Amino acid sequence: xxxxxxxxxxxxxxxxxxxxxxxxxxxxxxxxxxxxxxxxxxxxxxxxxxxxxxxxxxxxxxxxxxxxxxxxxxxxxxxxxxxxxxxxxxxxxxxxxxxxxxxxxxxxxxxxxxxxxxxxxxxxxxxxxxxxxxxxxxxxxxxxxxxxxxxxxxxxxxxxxxxxxxxxxxxxxxxxxxxxxxxxxxxxxxxxxxxxxxxxxxxxxxxxxxxxxxxxxxxxxxxxxxxxxxxxxxxxxxxxxxxxxxxxxxxxxxxxxxxxxxxxxxxxxxxxxxxxxxxxxxxxxxxxxxxxxxxxxxxxxxxxxxxxxxxxxxxxxxxxxxxxxxxxxxxxxxxxxxxxxxxxxxxxxxxxxxxxxxxxxxxxxxxxxxxxxxxxxxxxxxxxxxxxxxxxxxxxxxxxxxxxxxxxxxxxxxxxx
Amino acid sequence: xxxxxxxxxxxxxxxxxxxxxxxxxxxxxxxxxxxxxxxxxxxxxxxxxxxxxxxxxxxxxxxxxxxxxxxxxxxxxxxxxxxxxxxxxxxxxxxxxxxxxxxxxxxxxxxxxxxxxxxxxxxxxxxxxxxxxxxxxxxxxxxxxxxxxxxxxxxxxxxxxxxxxxxxxxxxxxxxxxxxxxxxxxxxxxxxxxxxxxxxxxxxxxxxxxxxxxxxxxxxxxxxxxxxxxxxxxxxxxxxxxxxxxxxxxxxxxxxxxxxxxxxxxxxxxxxxxxxxxxxxxxxxxxxxxxxxxxxxxxxxxxxxxxxxxxxxxxxxxxxxxxxxxxxxxxxxxxxxxxxxxxxxxxxxxxxxxxxxxxxxxxxxxxxxxxxxxxxxxxx
Numbered sequence: 001x002x003x004x005x006x007x008x009x010x011x012x013x014x015x016x017x018x019x020x021x022x023x024x025x026x027x028x029x030x031x032x033x034x035x036x037x038x039x040x041x042x043x044x045x046x047x048x049x050x051x052x053x054x055x056x057x058x059x060x061x062x063x064x065x066x067x068x069x070x071x072x073x074x075x076x077x078x079x080x081x082x083x084x085x086x087x088x089x090x091x092x093x094x095x096x097x098x099x100x101x102x103x104x105x106x107x108x109x110x111x112x113x114x115x116x117x118x119x120x121x122x123x124x125x126x127x128x129x130x131x132x133x134x135x136x137x138x139x140x141x142x143x144x145x146x147x148x149x150x151x152x153x154x155x156x157x158x159x160x161x162x163x164x165x166x167x168x169x170x171x172x173x174x175x176x177x178x179x180x181x182x183x184x185x186x187x188x189x190x191x192x193x194x195x196x197x198x199x200x201x202x203x204x205x206x207x208x209x210x211x212x213x214x215x216x217x218x219x220x221x222x223x224x225x226x227x228x229x230x231x232x233x234x235x236x237x238x239x240x241x242x243x244x245x246x247x248x249x250x251x252x253x254x255x256x257x258x259x260x261x262x263x264x265x266x267x268x269x270x271x272x273x274x275x276x277x278x279x280x281x282x283x284x285x286x287x288x289x290x291x292x293x294x295x296x297x298x299x300x301x302x303x304x305x306x307x308x309x310x311x312x313x314x315x316x317x318x319x320x321x322x323x324x325x326x327x328x329x330x331x332x333x334x335x336x337x338x339x340x341x342x343x344x345x346x347x348x349x350x351x352x353x354x355x356x357x358x359x360x361x362x363x364x365x366x367x368x369x370x371x372x373x374x375x376x377x378x379x380x381x382x383x384x385x386x387x388x389x390x391x392x393x394x395x396x397x398x399x400x401x402x403x404x405x406x407x408x409x410x411x412x413x414x415x416x417x
Numbered sequence: 418x419x420x421x422x423x424x425x426x427x428x429x430x431x432x433x434x435x436x437x438x439x440x441x442x443x444x445x446x447x448x449x450x451x452x453x454x455x456x457x458x459x460x461x462x463x464x465x466x467x468x469x470x471x472x473x474x475x476x477x478x479x480x481x482x483x484x485x486x487x488x489x490x491x492x493x494x495x496x497x498x499x500x501x502x503x504x505x506x507x508x509x510x511x512x513x514x515x516x517x518x519x520x521x522x523x524x525x526x527x528x529x530x531x532x533x534x535x536x537x538x539x540x541x542x543x544x545x546x547x548x549x550x551x552x553x554x555x556x557x558x559x560x561x562x563x564x565x566x567x568x569x570x571x572x573x574x575x576x577x578x579x580x581x582x583x584x585x586x587x588x589x590x591x592x593x594x595x596x597x598x599x600x601x602x603x604x605x606x607x608x609x610x611x612x613x614x615x616x617x618x619x620x621x622x623x624x625x626x627x628x629x630x631x632x633x634x635x636x637x638x639x640x641x642x643x644x645x646x647x648x649x650x651x652x653x654x655x656x657x658x659x660x661x662x663x664x665x666x667x668x669x670x671x672x673x674x675x676x677x678x679x680x681x682x683x684x685x686x687x688x689x690x691x692x693x694x695x696x697x698x699x700x701x702x703x704x705x706x707x708x709x710x711x712x713x714x715x716x717x718x719x720x721x722x723x724x725x726x727x728x729x730x731x732x733x734x735x736x737x738x739x740x741x742x743x744x745x746x747x748x749x750x751x752x753x754x755x756x757x758x759x760x761x762x763x764x765x766x767x768x769x770x771x772x773x774x775x776x777x778x779x780x781x782x783x784x785x786x787x788x789x790x791x792x793x794x795x796x797x
Contacts, residue, residue, distance in 0.1 A: 051565030
């Protein structure tokens with residue numbers, strides 16, 4: 001695999017950079033790591049990996065379940081090319097022991113190489129979190145051809161809104177836990193430059209957090225577009241809130257149906273949404289927008305982080321693969337009271353949340369229903385699964401309204417055959 | 418560990434692209450850090466890998482308050498103050514009343530040099546307390562230390578404290594092993610410290626791995642208390658009810674001296690040099706790291722228009738009885754020395770003793786409806 005520096009040489013702004021740097025900076029770079037190397041060796045002798053092994057006895061997260069002393073000892077002294085360590089990956093999981101009922105992931109990646117260099121622990125965590133997806137043996141398939149999706153118009157007496165989100169990372173730049181201010185600003189520059197090239201119904205505008213007026217801020221809050229500085233210790237302990245609000249912002253199209261968050265929990269979070277039940281159109285816009293943005297960054301020598309083992313690379317292992325959560329806000333007053341509701345959702349591989357998003361409760365029988373899986377099935381397959389599943393739930397609701405009986409459907413298969 | 422972004426690609430990026438936006442910031446670091454200084458210092462790191470970005474992260478993440486000037490930077494190890502003196506010397510100068518890079522700091526932990534202080538009026542002074550911090554040379558400080566280092570510090574400290582005897586004999590309570598009863602007792606005694614919630618501390622990385630290797634040691638008499646691995650390696654506190662500051666200070670000095678010699682028998686010493694005195698995590702605590710103070714009732718004086726001026730002249734500082742950033746309750750104030758560096762321990766506690774005596778006199782005058790103008794002190 002090409003080193004980070006040589007990748008820089010192959011593309012973007014090479015001539016300009018080299019001219020201004022000269023060979024002096026190269027020498028400085030080598031010298032610095034030499035000076036540090038001796039000191040690092042001394043410290044590793046004084047403090048062997050066993051002395052640093054975290055106390056995870058009271059912890060309940062995927063990292064704690066799989067980080068054995070042997071794995072820790074093997075990986076502690078390794079670094080990714082940009083200098084990211086295992087301790088930095090797991091800090092959030094050490095600092096947040098978790099909850100007996102909710103099992104968090106407990107680790108993050110600092111860059112694309114984290115998933116390779118620390119694969120001994122990441123692969124085990126991925127397998128547990130993604131219900132058996134084994135990155136060592138399985139491949140992930142990407143499919144953003146929205147024309148393949150069928151029956152994507154829901155009954156709007158039940159479905160109030162439809163939404164599809166994912167994330168994308170820009171190859172060559174560190175992820176939010178690890179990025180420097182310069183890298184973060186570069187992410188902002190590359191992303192906003194690409195977004196400014198969008199046309200037609202995708203044309204829109206960028207609102208930088210540091211420059212927003214009070215009116216703009218209020219309007220974005222009213223539209224439910226604005227994201228805030230993270231307060232969750234899961235995120236702050238991972239270092240994602242550093243330098244807030246520098247280089248963070250929100251881009252959306254003038255129609256307010258396509259929204260990008262820049263430098264929040266990932267380089268970019270991409271959201272397509274609208275009121276009502278036209279999931280097909282939401283997904284069509286989602287795919288079109290993503291492909292357009294990808295083309296625009298590729299024209300300037302950039303690309304998204306992706307590989308066939310893990311699909312799209314994002315900060316949290318829980319978002320690998322498609323990174324996709326497709327869902328609806330749907331009224332299910334009868335079905336939600338039926339004791340078979342959770343079983344039906346399980347078999348359909350759907351997840352319920354309150355309408356405030358993750359970790360919120362349902363209000364007034366309106367549920368956020370979305371796909372459970374992220375990896376091992378393509379975007380098209382997951383959205384179809386949501387469409388078929390939600391249609392089934394609405395059908396159940398209608399039957400219960402008429403006091404007819406409903407059936408628990410057979411479980412849908414998790415991975416593509 | 419290696420500093421963030423230290424791979425080849427990051428070094429190649431312009432310094433200007435890394436420069437933090439401090440236009441809305443009000444802290445000592447933001448006042449001092451220029452573009453040129455940033456460019457020069459970002460190439461450096463201490464032997465343990467602590468960088469400029471690590472030092473200033475807390476100040477970047479916490480723009481500050483228009484009225485309260487925070488420091489905005491921390492040290493990751495003893496070397497930080499040397500390698501990054503271009504930044505830290507002006508910060509220290511600003512924070513510590515003009516203390517110059519060439520100035521020398523005097524340490525005096527001889528309690529016999531304190532005059533008086535055993536007779537502060539107990540009708541006014543409810544309690545007396547002296548605290549400081551100590552760092553163990555050779556280990557990284559709380560923003561930067563690894564779990565292994567933090568545990569080694571805990572082990573050394575507990576061993577050292579375990580050898581104390583007489584009225585200093587005591588017991589260690591590790592945060593992660595505490596029973597519910599022990600925890601409640603420590604809360605009732607006002608000894609227990611919690612995981613930091615202040616973003617000033619969290620942003621610098623001091624909360625990592627909580628509560629691993631953190632704990633509280635105190636003597637059986639509950640008058641000598643040591644916090645391990647909170648904001649510094651050790652925070653040492655001597656306290657008791659009433660106004661006998663002399664006794665509090667004597668125990669403080671005796672305890673510290675004993676602990677220091679116990680450490681020396683094990684081949685360890687405290688971080689100290691003749692320019693900056695005792696080295697602690699926050700530049701505001703350099704020198705003596707000492708805050709000596711009392712909880713004192715000053716209901717009349719505190720409403721007087723000259724209260725603030727009197728405190729300033731006496732080189733004293735007021736806080737609420739909950740500590741820093743709390744409000745006074747019932748006219749009871751926490752009055753302590755404002756300085757840390759450039760004065761010795763004896764000098765600072767002397768200022769507190771003499772100053773509090775004067776404040777009580779003023780309070781008594783105001784109780785009787787008399788003037789305090791003739792009591793107003795000259796600037797110390």
